Amino acid sequence: xxxxKSIIYLLLLALSTIITNLVNAETVLPAPxxxxxxxGLKNWRVLSSSYRTDNDTQRVIxxxxxAINAARTNQTKPWPKGSILAKLVxxxxxxxxxxxxxxxxxxxxxxxxxxxxxxxxxxGGWGYARWQRETQQPYGKDSSFAQECFSCxxxxxxxxxxxxxxxxxx
Ligand code: HEC
Numbered sequence: 001x002x003x004x005k006s007i008i009y010l011l012l013l014a015l016s017t018i019i020t021n022l023v024n025a026e027t028v029l030p031a032p033x034x035x036x037x038x039x040g041l042k043n044w045r046v047l048s049s050s051y052r053t054d055n056d057t058q059r060v061i062x063x064x065x066x067a068i069n070a071a072r073t074n075q076t077k078p079w080p081k082g083s084i085l086a087k088l089v090x091x092x093x094x095x096x097x098x099x100x101x102x103x104x105x106x107x108x109x110x111x112x113x114x115x116x117x118x119x120x121x122x123x124g125g126w127g128y129a130r131w132q133r134e135t136q137q138p139y140g141k142d143s144s145f146a147q148e149c150f151s152c153x154x155x156x157x158x159x160x161x162x163x164x165x166x167x168x169x170x
Contacts, residue, residue, distance in 0.1 A: 028136045031129035033143035048167040061164045062086045071166040078160045083115040123150040124161045
């Protein structure tokens, strides 16, 4: 009698995961170029972090499993199709119990780059999207916003348009 019970349990678990994913996906509207907020992004692994001195913010750069595998095996020139890089940005704030510690405060935005050399050919093979503030409002009036992203990221064309150098994890 043990087996049927554990099968039912697994089915329920799968169902609840699917429902949770659907609910998360629906609450964030897609960007004006049709790119959706990736399901499961909050569970992605870390590629690097960065800290900006000019606008007092800090970021973590995450990757989906394709991107993480590519980074860990040094196959990022170019990044493989299906790679998604995400950047989450917070205002800097002081830790309430430790003055010297600067930690994430107010949420500023999340943004992603999706690799598909054919679909996103006009923007260097990456699809761009950004969602602003805690409410995750899609950024840009229309799909032309991606030109803004592409033009600045063109500074690192030689690194497949990616600024982040995956942090060394010994
Ligand atoms: C004025 C320059 C500039 C513009 C415009 C810009 N970025 Fe970036 N982006 C950067 C820099 C510099 C970094 C790396 C430093 C950091 O982490 O902030 C970066 C990092 C990223 C990363 C992490 C991967 C990487 O390349 O390092 C993503 C994802 C990203 N940007 C998405 C976007 C999207 C989406 C837009 C447009 C809505 C955009 N960026 C517009 C300069 C820019």
